[in-house]
Amino acid sequence: MPVEFDVRQHVLVPKHEILSKEKAREILKRYKISPHQLPIIRSSDPVVKAIGAKPDDILRITRNSPTAGRAIMYRYVIEE
């Protein structure tokens, strides 16, 4: 891939951010769940590599939703 190519800028890719440990704990507490109950994203995922997330991180994904305008969801990074 050439230097300028960046997965994050493709129209199909929503914004992924790594949550800080405190934020992540807060989210899990709010939904009363453990990380494994979140949807999963693999550490080999191109976007995970691009933002440098590690297994056990929780990502906040801000999707453009046709119904809600902007929808936030979370994914748990697992080792792959």
Next chain:
Amino acid sequence: MVGVSPDTIKAEVRKLEEVVPEAVVKELEGSLLHVGRERAVTREQLGEIIESVKRAYVNAMVEPGEAVGTIAAQSIGEPGTQMTLRTFHYAGVAELNVTLGLPRLIEIIDARRVPSAALMTIYLKEKYARSKEKARAFAQKIEMTTIEDVVLQTETDLINIVFVPTLDRSRMQRRELTPSKVASAIKGALKVDALIDGNKLRIKPTTQSLSELRKLAAKVRALPLHGVKGINRVVVKMEGSEYVVYTEGSNFPEILTMPEVDWTRTVTNNIHEIEAVLGVEAARNAIINEAVKTLDEQGLDVDVRHIMMVADMMTTLGTMKQVGRHGISGEKASVLARASFEITTKHLFDACIHGESDRLNGIIENIIAGQPIPLGTGSVELAMRREGEGGRK
């Protein structure tokens, strides 16, 4: 009484964001500002409006225990009965072969590795998108060309054991090729001599045997001269104010790295390629886009929420999973649920061998067992702590 100022409207409406999604907030703000310009809305009315919007939104939400999956299945399935069963169709002016209707929808939901008609939509960088010549040149560059495409006829000389293809000048010119270029490509790839004889090439196999000659002839015919692997046909089309390149066949990773391509917008209909290059979230979006496109084309109106739900289910495990035996249904936790779907005996035998147990937590298991199902009102249970057993008074 004087109404509130637009600024207060904005500030008040913004407070809704915690409960109501952005799209609703924006719409409400838009229409309130429209009537609020003449200060026609009083503070009291504003509060009332906001409160009733909030109430309406909360009332419209899906309740816990609602069978959203079943509703989605029915909502997609019923219109599906009205779809064309005919697989192929030549789409309008572009004359590109696309899969339509039910077969395409099944392809998407089954998460097939290779779609039966792969198709890419390549957007070009501004410089190339404005000029027809440059777009054409790019299209020419990526179209896969084999020797067979520039050959008029072939002869197999069995006496001298040579393979003699006759090249077509005009076809070569269009692709900016010359006999010497073709000959050197053959030399480079197959390590055999190719002598140029006017418009003909004389290719001798390394060993003088007939079987060797036949093998060589097949290899020469299929030898790629230039282009991107997998891109079979290319069509350039004007779209709005720019030229867009459509291709039959798909090679997403390679096309994205080409300098002429606007890789932020270029897409393919091969969702597995999207997943590999752009990740699961992009694959989720691609599933939704493709499914909506297929349904729209047939004039069917299915709410996106159902499709979004299916796409979410297919991608929650980090990779794309089909809705079927090898995916969502095949990975259910309960043995009975899996056995009730397909290949019943295999699941039951395997479960016996591994000593699996079934906690009867799901719906299917409980229907089989003849118990109330954990759905809707069945999903709540009554528990009581009596006084003196650690419960509060």
